[in-house]
Structures are given as structure tokens and as C-alpha cells.
Amino acid sequence: MNRRNVLRTAAGAVVAAAAVPADEAAxxxxxxxxxxxxxxxxxxxxxxxWAEGTGSGVFAGTGGLTFAAPTGNFSHTDPxxxxxxxxxxxxxxxxxxxxxxxxxxxxxxxxxxxxGACFVRIELSGTTVAGTTTKWFDLGRWAADDVSFRRTxxxxxxxxxxxxxxxxxxxxxGRALASWRLRATLLRPVGSTDVPVLRxxxxxxxxxxxxxxxxxxxxxxxxxxxxxxxxxxxxxxxxEYPQWNGGGEAWCSPTSTSMVLAYxxxxxxxxxxxxxxxxxxxxxxxxxxxxxxxxxxxxxGNWPFNTAYAGRFGLRGFxxxxxxxxxxxxxxxAGIPLIASASYKKGQVPGLDYSTSGHLMALVGFTPGxxxxxxxxxxxxxxxxxxxxxxxxxxxxxxxxxxxxVYVIHPASVPLPTPPGQANW
Numbered sequence: 001m002n003r004r005n006v007l008r009t010a011a012g013a014v015v016a017a018a019a020v021p022a023d024e025a026a027x028x029x030x031x032x033x034x035x036x037x038x039x040x041x042x043x044x045x046x047x048x049x050w051a052e053g054t055g056s057g058v059f060a061g062t063g064g065l066t067f068a069a070p071t072g073n074f075s076h077t078d079p080x081x082x083x084x085x086x087x088x089x090x091x092x093x094x095x096x097x098x099x100x101x102x103x104x105x106x107x108x109x110x111x112x113x114x115x116g117a118c119f120v121r122i123e124l125s126g127t128t129v130a131g132t133t134t135k136w137f138d139l140g141r142w143a144a145d146d147v148s149f150r151r152t153x154x155x156x157x158x159x160x161x162x163x164x165x166x167x168x169x170x171x172x173x174g175r176a177l178a179s180w181r182l183r184a185t186l187l188r189p190v191g192s193t194d195v196p197v198l199r200x201x202x203x204x205x206x207x208x209x210x211x212x213x214x215x216x217x218x219x220x221x222x223x224x225x226x227x228x229x230x231x232x233x234x235x236x237x238x239x240e241y242p243q244w245n246g247g248g249e250a251w252c253s254p255t256s257t258s259m260v261l262a263y264x265x266x267x268x269x270x271x272x273x274x275x276x277x278x279x280x281x282x283x284x285x286x287x288x289x290x291x292x293x294x295x296x297x298x299x300x301g302n303w304p305f306n307t308a309y310a311g312r313f314g315l316r317g318f319x320x321x322x323x324x325x326x327x328x329x330x331x332x333x334a335g336i337p338l339i340a341s342a343s344y345k346k347g348q349v350p351g352l353d354y355s356t357s358g359h360l361m362a363l364v365g366f367t368p369g370x371x372x373x374x375x376x377x378x379x380x381x382x383x384x385x386x387x388x389x390x391x392x393x394x395x396x397x398x399x400x401x402x403x404x405x406v407y408v409i410h411p412a413s414v415p416l417p418t419p420p421g422q423a424n425w
Contacts, residue, residue: 037209038101039321039404039424043202044094057090058186064112064199065092067186074187076119076141079152079295085117087187092198094182100422102129102176103205106169107405108139109304109318110184111199111311117148118188118196122304124169124203126180134161136183137169142305144291144312151305152296166297167304167319180205199311204320204424211400216392219370222329226365226373229337230262231385232282234377237289240280244293245300247286253301253360254288255377256339257309260362260409261288263337266313282382301360303341303405310409320425321404325372325395327424328363328406330417336410337375338363341402342394349397350390354378358401 044050050060057071070088077084103126112120120143123136138154153166162171171177182203186196234255237247245251261267261284268287276283292309294302307317322328331338340363346355351374362375364386371391379385398404408425410416419425 037323038099038103038422039204039206039208039323040099040101040103040422041202041204041318041320041419041424042097043200043318045200045202045316050092053092053094055090055092058092060092064197065184065186065201066197067118067188067195073190074121074185076149076187078150080150086190087119088190088192089185089187091183091185094184094201096127096179096181097205098179099177099205099207101207102178103180104171104176104207105403106177106180106203106205107167107303107319107321108182108201108203109307110142110201111308111315111317112142112144113197113199113312114143114145114149115196116188116192116194117143118186118192118194119143119149119151120196120198121185121187122201123183123185124180125183126177128161128171128175129178130175132161132175134175134177135159137162137164139164139169140167140302140304142308144309146290146293150295151293153294153302155296166294167302176207177205200316200318202318204318206321206403208321208403214392214396214399216395217324217326219366219391220326220329222332222366223370224366224368225332226367227263227332227335227337229259229362229364229375231375231382232259232262232285232377233379233382233385234285235380236281236382237285240277240286241289244289245298247289249378251285251289251300252377253303253306253339254292254309255285256360256362256375257292257306257407257409258282258285258288259375259377260337260339260407261310261313261315264315264409264411266310266315268313301358303407306339307407307409310407314411315409316412317407317409318425319405319407321402322406322424323404323420324399325391327420328372329366331408332363332365334417335414336408336416337365339407339409340398341405342398343401344394344397349393351387352376352389352394360407363406
């Protein structure tokens with residue numbers, strides 16, 4: 001499972017997770033959500049959108065933001081070996097994005113091409129409601145492969161304005177963000193001619209109330225729709241490759257991501273995972289675990305590292321938060337499965353007979369009565385992965401733990417559903 005769902009402030013105090021909106025219909029029909037349930041997503045994925053920011057040494061084309069000429073230098077220290085390598089850089093700084101509310105958290109996501117030893121670095125800065133401007137917080141150093149560069153989050157960044165927990169910026173008390181901006185740096189080793197490309201970049205900002213008793217959503221769409229997502233178990237990988245967390249419960253995220261990739265007919269080719277022990281089943285899951293592993297977080301559950309992994313196969317991927325299962329229903333109706341993060345106790349959710357402090361699973365549909373249908377990788381075999389679960393109980397667990405986090409992965413040819421008025425995708 002390997003995923004924290006309880007975040008902490010810079011001072012170390014537990015901060016509350018979000019509740020589901022009481023007015024489900026408002027969130028689903030495009031009206032502004034009721035006060036206290038704010039989620040907004042912003043993306044850059046076209047020359048016109050890249051033009052909103054300022055570039056240095058990059059070219060914005062239809063394929064993304066391309067390294068055109070070095071304009072700076074950066075030294076990176078490998079989190080495993082401790083060796084330092086010098087890189088030349090090109091960068092893009094996004095526009096100041098007003099949240100329209102006091103945002104307490106921001107989660108970025110991206111897709112990129114990183115040939116050779118290239119990597120991308122994503123940073124965030126913002127203006128707080130207290131009037132301060134934050135420093136640039138490092139939200140991830142990512143590469144598709146790990147032979148020459150080991151992808152990593154960066155710990156120990158907290159100050160009076162906020163901090164970073166692996167993949168999430170969390171504002172300190174009284175320092176919520178009134179606006180934010182991203183900076184993306186493309187890096188290649190000094191002397192290299194490789195060309196990294198940032199294909200998409202986005203972030204979701206949110207301000208959500210404390211958990212508590214929830215008003216369950218009423219099914220509005222997708223009843224009886226179950227998408228044909230292949231079923232993979234994480235548990236059959238128990239003990240495989242300890243250097244990438246050893247399979248089993250630690251591989252819920254890459255296993256779920258692998259299921260959705262397979263649904264879209266994407267994923268690594270046999271030549272890509274030829275290094276996997278031939279006695280291991282579903283070797284594409286081992287490949288995914290290796291290529292989503294965060295060497296500082298020491299796990300495969302970094303949310304944007306998983307959606308970035310999907311991008312290496314030509315798919316679009318991003319992380320966002322949803323307000324209820326009504327919004328999830330719209331994705332299923334559009335033929336797009338989701339990967340959701342949740343925690344719960346044994347017996348809390350009908351259909352799930354175990355406890356977890358943080359788990360990723362694929363939401364693949366709904367029963368005729370509106371209950372969620374999951375591809376739950378925490379199953380003894382592939383044949384046992386598909387599970388209908390109690391709607392109200394699972395929705396509450398999802399929204400009270402990760403605050404409604406989902407991975408959205410889809411081909412560009414499959415359009416997303418129309419977003420609500422306060423767009424969170």
C-alpha cells in the first residue's frame with residue numbers, strides 16, 4: 001500500500017482531511033461548489049498555454065516544451081550513491097495563478113521525455129494570504145529511467161510558509177496560498193546533446209474542510225457501467241525486488257497504474273521487461289514498480305511519479321481531487337477508469353476485509369444500484385481483484401483520507417468529461 005494519507009503541517013501537527021460536498025448536484029452540474037469545498041486544476045499542454053509563462057532556453061511546440069539551449073547550470077547529488085553530477089539547464093516559469101480561495105495544498109503532475117541521463121525538476125512558489133511570497137519549493141526530480149538518474153522527491157524543505165511531503169505542498173497555518181506558480185527546469189549532463197521535453201504540466205490546488213459525518217452522494221450517472229480493465233494482483237509479487245520495496249502491499253500504486261495502462265492497450269514491451277525474472281507473473285508490474293519508485297520517499301506511491309510513468313507510453317496523465325463519486329461517475333461514463341487513494345479500517349467498507357493506512361486501487365465502474373466497482377490489487381490472485389463495495393462507506397473513506405485524490409490517465413484521443421464550473425480537471 002505504501003502511501004501516506006495523513007499530512008502534517010510544518011510544525012508537525014496532523015491536519016484534517018477533506019469531507020465530501022453536501023450538495024452533490026451542484027458539483028456535478030457546473031455551479032460553484034458550496035463554500036469550503038474548493039478544488040481547482042490548471043494545466044499547460046499547448047504552445048498557446050506555454051506562452052502564458054516565461055521561458056529561458058526552451059522552445060514551446062506542439063510536442064511540448066523542448067530544451068533548445070542551455071541557459072544555466074545545476075549540481076544534483078544522487079540520493080543513493082551520494083555522487084554529484086553537473087547539469088546544464090533550460091527552464092520555464094508559469095504565470096501567477098490566482099486560486100480564488102485560500103489553498104492549503106497543491107499537488108503538481110506532468111509528463112515528459114527524459115532521454116539518457118536527463119531529468120525534469122518541478123518547483124512551486126506562491127503568495128500567501130499573509131502577504132508573504134514563498135521560496136521555490138522542490139516538488140520532484142523525475143526521469144523515466146533509473147540507469148543514469150534516480151528519480152526522487154526532496155525532504156527537509158519546511159519553513160514558516162509551508163513544507164513538502166513527497167509530492168504535496170502543504171501550507172502552514174495562516175499561510176494558505178492566494179496564488180501560486182510553477183517552475184519547470186529541463187536538465188541534461190554538461191556536454192550532452194540529449195533533448196528533454198516537458199509534454200504536459202499541471203497542478204491541483206485545494207482547500208477542504210475537516211473530515212466528519214458525510215452526506216452520501218446519490219447516484220447520478222454510470223449505473224451498471226463497468227469498464228473492462230484487466231485485473232492484476234500486487235500480492236502475487238510479494239518478495240520481488242527488495243530494492244524497489246519488495247512487491248506485495250508496497251506495490252498497490254504501480255499495479256493499479258499497470259491495470260489502467262493495459263486497459264488503454266499501453267505499457268512496456270517484452271524487451272523492456274526482459275530483465276525481470278522469467279518465473280515472475282505479470283512482469284510489467286515489476287517494470288512499473290521500478291519506474292515509479294521514489295528513492296527519497298522509498299516507495300512506489302508518489303502520486304505524480306505514477307501519472308508521469310503513464311506519459312512515457314504516449315498517454316496523458318495527471319493527479320487531481322474530486323468532490324464526490326458523482327464526479328467519478330462522469331469519468332466512468334466517458335470510458336475513463338480512475339485510480340483512487342484511500343485508507344480505511346477492516347470492516348469499515350463492505351466488500352473490503354482488511355485495514356490500510358493508505359492504498360491505491362482502480363475505480364472501474366458502478367453496479368446497477370450505484371455501488372463502486374473496484375479493481376483492488378490487494379487481492380490474493382488476479383481472479384479476485386474485481387470487487388463491488390459499499391458506496392457510502394467507500395466514498396467516505398476516500399474523501400476523509402486522501403481528500404478525493406485520483407490519477408486520471410487517458411489517450412489524447414479520448415476526451416475528458418466536461419468539468420464543473422470550478423474546474424478540477
